Amino acid sequence: MLTTPAPVVGASVAEQSLRGNRLRRGLVPYGYLSPTVVLMVVLMLIPIVMVISYSVMDNVILKKSPKLVGFDNYTAILTNPTFATAVKNTLFFTLVSVAAHLVLGLTFALLLNTRLLSSRVKAFFRVLYVMPWLFTVAIIAILWRLLLSPNGIVNYLLEVTGLTGGQVEWLSTPDTALFAVTFINIWAGYPFFMISLLAGLQGIPRELNEAARVDGASVVKQFLFITLPQLRPIIISMAMLDFIWTTQQFALIWMTTGGGPINRTEMLSTFTYKLAFSRYQFALASTSAVIILVLSMIIAFFYVRHQKALE
Amino acid sequence: MALDTTSTSPAADTVADARPGPRLSQQARKDSLARVVILLALVLGALFAAFPIVWMLSSSFKSNTEIFEFPPRLITENFSFGAYSTILSDPVKVRFFINSYVVSLSVTVLTLVVAIFAAYAFSRFEFRFKPALNVIIVSVQAVPPITLLIPYFGLMVALKLYNTYPGLILTYMIFTLPYAIVMMTGYFNTLPRELDEAVKVDGGRTITALWRVLVPISVPGIVSVGIYTFMIAWNEYLFALTLTKTQDMRTVPIGIQLLMGQHSYEWNEMMAMSILGCIPILFLFLFFQRYFIGGMSAGAVK
Numbered sequence: 276m277l278t279t280p281a282p283v284v285g286a287s288v289a290e291q292s293l294r295g296n297r298l299r300r301g302l303v304p305y306g307y308l309s310p311t312v313v314l315m316v317v318l319m320l321i322p323i324v325m326v327i328s329y330s331v332m333d334n335v336i337l338k339k340s341p342k343l344v345g346f347d348n349y350t351a352i353l354t355n356p357t358f359a360t361a362v363k364n365t366l367f368f369t370l371v372s373v374a375a376h377l378v379l380g381l382t383f384a385l386l387l388n389t390r391l392l393s394s395r396v397k398a399f400f401r402v403l404y405v406m407p408w409l410f411t412v413a414i415i416a417i418l419w420r421l422l423l424s425p426n427g428i429v430n431y432l433l434e435v436t437g438l439t440g441g442q443v444e445w446l447s448t449p450d451t452a453l454f455a456v457t458f459i460n461i462w463a464g465y466p467f468f469m470i471s472l473l474a475g476l477q478g479i480p481r482e483l484n485e486a487a488r489v490d491g492a493s494v495v496k497q498f499l500f501i502t503l504p505q506l507r508p509i510i511i512s513m514a515m516l517d518f519i520w521t522t523q524q525f526a527l528i529w530m531t532t533g534g535g536p537i538n539r540t541e542m543l544s545t546f547t548y549k550l551a552f553s554r555y556q557f558a559l560a561s562t563s564a565v566i567i568l569v570l571s572m573i574i575a576f577f578y579v580r581h582q583k584a585l586e
Numbered sequence: 587m588a589l590d591t592t593s594t595s596p597a598a599d600t601v602a603d604a605r606p607g608p609r610l611s612q613q614a615r616k617d618s619l620a621r622v623v624i625l626l627a628l629v630l631g632a633l634f635a636a637f638p639i640v641w642m643l644s645s646s647f648k649s650n651t652e653i654f655e656f657p658p659r660l661i662t663e664n665f666s667f668g669a670y671s672t673i674l675s676d677p678v679k680v681r682f683f684i685n686s687y688v689v690s691l692s693v694t695v696l697t698l699v700v701a702i703f704a705a706y707a708f709s710r711f712e713f714r715f716k717p718a719l720n721v722i723i724v725s726v727q728a729v730p731p732i733t734l735l736i737p738y739f740g741l742m743v744a745l746k747l748y749n750t751y752p753g754l755i756l757t758y759m760i761f762t763l764p765y766a767i768v769m770m771t772g773y774f775n776t777l778p779r780e781l782d783e784a785v786k787v788d789g790g791r792t793i794t795a796l797w798r799v800l801v802p803i804s805v806p807g808i809v810s811v812g813i814y815t816f817m818i819a820w821n822e823y824l825f826a827l828t829l830t831k832t833q834d835m836r837t838v839p840i841g842i843q844l845l846m847g848q849h850s851y852e853w854n855e856m857m858a859m860s861i862l863g864c865i866p867i868l869f870l871f872l873f874f875q876r877y878f879i880g881g882m883s884a885g886a887v888k
Contacts, residue, residue: 326734407639418638544730
């Protein structure tokens with residue numbers, strides 16, 4: 276207080292312009308963010324508000340003036356037996372896919388990280404192993420329809436090796452369809468894990484393994500007590516991301532089985548899509564979409580928390 | 587550092603292992619056995635990974651009757667590029683490719699511009715809503731596409747963007763932008779602040795610091811993000827299916843599906859179109875492998 280100089284007119288002007296400057300400087304980041312914010316509001320916030328409002332009305336889009344029906348749609352969806360089937364199928368499809376992606380991705384990454392082969396050989400195999408990831412889901416769906424068709428190469432190979440007899444319709448037999456689409460998804464998705472884990476493996480200092488070896492630790496022990504703990508954060512991130520993505524899978528199911536036969540491969544995504552665009556039940560479909568959103572946000576919450584913990 | 591050099595250099599290994607007598611040869615024998623096992627495992631895995639694709643390639647060169655011949659063969663006597671020329675001489679199918687290129691390239695350019703601005707703000711400024719905006723951008727990545735599908739359908743019809751390029755491009759940006767911003771911010775964070783601060787100290791505007799200094803040295807990061815963005819747009823299926831209607835607006839993934847219903851299963855043409863449909867991605871992968879993998883793991887891990 277004592278040191279505060281008496282205000283002079285000139286100083287106050289300078290102070291004002293300084294404050295104005297600081298204000299302008301404070302606005303600069305918002306300027307750079309404005310295109311992003313506008314897009315997020317128009318393409319994310321408004322649609323989410325729209326879908327939530329659709330979900331509490333009777334049939335929107337088709338009716339001129341839809342009425343508010345409260346939680347009726349939610350009761351209808353949550354008691355719908357097909358919805359329950361879709362939840363079960365989605366969980367099976369997702370959990371098996373993520374587990375298999377992890378096991379395959381880790382195995383291949385470990386093989387590709389060996390110090391026993393030259394880097395040229397490893398690069399060659401790496402390209403082959405990444406291949407499935409370079410194809411669009413639509414292409415993967417078509418390709419596997421050819422491979423898995425009754426007269427296709429998979430049946431031929433299985434017959435020649437004596438594993439199965441005859442022409443199995445993998446994608447249209449109720450007992451095999453869910454396994455078949457899950458298998459296709461496993462094939463299509465492991466490279467993503469593999470590449471990230473490979474990057475992670477290359478980040479582990481070699482000295483750690485060397486030291487363990489000198490101390491007489493076996494290869495299995497080195498893997499369990501050095502490699503796995505080092506990869507843990509990547510594995511958890513990847514598994515959660517993969518979980519989120521796999522639950523959202525639509526194109527693969529839609530183009531191979533369409534959710535059939537008799538709902539055996541019906542997923543939350545195909546269930547919702549059919550409600551909207553085959554049966555034109557837009558309000559019910561919106562309800563289902565909101566339920567899926569809530570489930571995804573719960574998983575996303577844990578993902579964000581895990582990522583935060585890493586920093 | 588000293589520890590680093592002694593334990594990783596091959597010389598150190600030799601010293602450790604170079605005890606005279608049987609121990610060395612035992613280790614060498616163990617290594618070569620392990621090498622054989624690893625190679626065998628790699629070949630087996632490669633069959634699983636690549637055989638379906640080899641089969642796709644082989645089928646695209648067959649005639650349609652040979653595709654299901656018994657026993658199956660990888661190369662048949664009627665080897666021909668017929669299926670490819672059928673696809674490429676059909677203006678309807680060529681249009682699918684043009685649409686996919688127009689949409690994917692536009693999405694890539696627009697996403698990069700918007701994401702570079704946003705990433706600059708996140709990386710170089712402190713501001714009040716930064717943590718909140720950060721969380722929003724990360725969680726937006728988890729919003730399921732199917733949730734947005736129904737309102738987008740209504741929105742695009744209302745905005746008269748249904749069945750147009752801008753409609754698809756805007757839609758795809760909401761899926762590409764969050765990744766692009768997260769990846770780009772990560773990249774900018776690795777660059778020292780002094781570089782662009784210098785421009786500002788000299789009285790330059792922040793935009794000058796961004797375009798003249800930061801962007802030119804960020805080319806590797808931008809290439810990674812661009813490839814990633816292009817791939818998302820090129821592969822998208824659900825919204826292309828729902829937000830376009832006429833055949834002249836369809837993209838490649840939908841075009842392949844249309845091929846399935848249209849003819850009575852011309853498998854060789856479908857396989858040829860699939861090969862043509864993955865060429866841009868394959869090209870990007872072969873020429874930018876380093877950026878590709880860098881971007882991919884950066885997007886996942888960070």
